[in-house]
Amino acid sequence: NAGVTQTPKFQVLKTGQSMTLQCAQDMNHEYMSWYRQDPGMGLRLIHYSVGAGITDQGEVPNGYNVSRSTTEDFPLRLLSAAPSQTSVYFCASSFRTASSTDTQYFGPGTRLTVL
């Protein structure tokens, strides 16, 4: 098992550019989520999905779009990048959504800089 994989590891964008952060998991997990990590603020939930075709907003969804066409993949799209989106982005997955005790598995992160 590769677990949760994220690409790219690093990315530099100019203000206004768009891009997609990729996330994939090979554990057949139902639940996937995107977080951003900023210094002194912990991790904040951007969007999440409870299964293929179902997504919902987290704490800080503005400026980001997601879709979930397959169980394995959960890409995060920045439509028009802004400097405030400079952050480290983590994708996570867990097996079931019905049980809130399930462990989340995190990817290695994507470090994004918007100039």
Next chain:
Amino acid sequence: AQSVTQLGSHVSVSEGALVLLRCNYSSSVPPYLFWYVQYPNQGLQLLLKYTTGATLVKGINGFEAEFKKSETSFHLTKPSAHMSDAAEYFCAVRKATGGFKTIFGAGTRLFVKA
């Protein structure tokens, strides 16, 4: 609403000394509580979690935490620090009554001195 407060953004201990990382939570419903560790340039890894039952929870790498409802605390401890414990540690809370949204604390960076 739920929230997590980690006391101390940085903690420094000597190798072999006790590690104590503090976490207090606020939750209107019974919580599930988690500690995660993040090593440099890596994602988060679960150390331990409290769901139900025994309030003293043992995790990986010799860490443990005790859920104290009366104090709304879930402090993380390890009797003897090792150089490899240097990392950032996150406390997190999730509603036990359903749902999966996890609220993370701001994190505590642990430094271990030789």
